[in-house]
Amino acid sequence: MRHCFSEDVKLMAGQTSPEDALSTAEYPASGSFIDVTGYEWVNVVVHLGAIDSGDTPVFELQQSDSVSGTMDTIDTVYCKKTCAHTDDDQALMFYLETSQLDTDHHFITMDVSGVATTYGDILFFLGGARDRPVTQSTTMVPTDNQFIKAG
Numbered sequence: 256m257r258h259c260f261s262e263d264v265k266l267m268a269g270q271t272s273p274e275d276a277l278s279t280a281e282y283p284a285s286g287s288f289i290d291v292t293g294y295e296w297v298n299v300v301v302h303l304g305a306i307d308s309g310d311t312p313v314f315e316l317q318q319s320d321s322v323s324g325t326m327d328t329i330d331t332v333y334c335k336k337t338c339a340h341t342d343d344d345q346a347l348m349f350y351l352e353t354s355q356l357d358t359d360h361h362f363i364t365m366d367v368s369g370v371a372t373t374y375g376d377i378l379f380f381l382g383g384a385r386d387r388p389v390t391q392s393t394t395m396v397p398t399d400n401q402f403i404k405a406g
Contacts, residue, residue, distance in 0.1 A: 261401040262388035265294070268395055269365050269377025271303075277312070281364040282377045287321040288362035291353045295383025298386045299365060301347040303338065304374030310370045314377075316349050318360040326355065326366060337369070 267289050269282030275314065283289065291297055301314050316334040317326040330335075336347050353361070365377050381389070391401070 256262055259291045259403050259405070260395065260401070261359075261361065261391060263382065263384065265381040265384065265389040266391060266396055267379040267381065269299075269301075271377065273376035274331075277370045277375055278371050279368045279370060281317070281326065281366050283364060285364075287378055288322050288324075288364045288398075289381070290322065290362055291356070291381060292361045293385045294351060294381040296381075297349075298380040298382065299347075299349040299351070300378045300380070301349075301365065302376045302378075303342055303345050303347070304373075304376075306338065306340050306374075307372035308324070308340050309347055310340050310371055312336070312342075312367065312373050312374045312375075313369045314367075315366045316351060317366050317397050319355050319362040320357075320359045320363070322362055327363060328362065329356065329363075342367065368392055372404050384390055 271275070285318070299316055302328050306312060314336050316329055318329050334349060334351065338347070
């Protein structure tokens with residue numbers, strides 16, 4: 256059995272463009288929360304860029320029972336990080352087993368607060384798919400951007 260990242264792990268973006276400054280908001284926004292049904296785990300990578308000297312960014316992975324529902328806390332120890340304004344260019348890495356979500360909660364988002372002019376990119380990697388290969392968004396990962404060299 257071949258294990259290929261683009262076939263095994265679904266990639267989803269928290270925001271449209273990594274060059275846009277983050278604002279106090281949910282990434283992705285309400286109405287576009289990420290459905291993790293059918294996946295065993297999620298890795299979330301927040302790659303920080305420049306952080307304004309007056310900012311204290313807070314990143315909290317949250318859960319909901321609908322694509323546009325009210326967000327609920329998952330865990331404030333393992334799913335939340337407060338950064339300093341000196342954390343430029345660092346990465347935050349969150350790992351979540353979907354079995355740890357509350358009953359009937361299978362949508363997630365990254366809630367961001369404490370920012371005015373902070374840059375960063377938020378990427379969600381959904382893995383352990385029950386149905387493989389996973390289908391990538393052709394907007395984010397066009398077919399001609401997926402490369403496989405296997406024997």
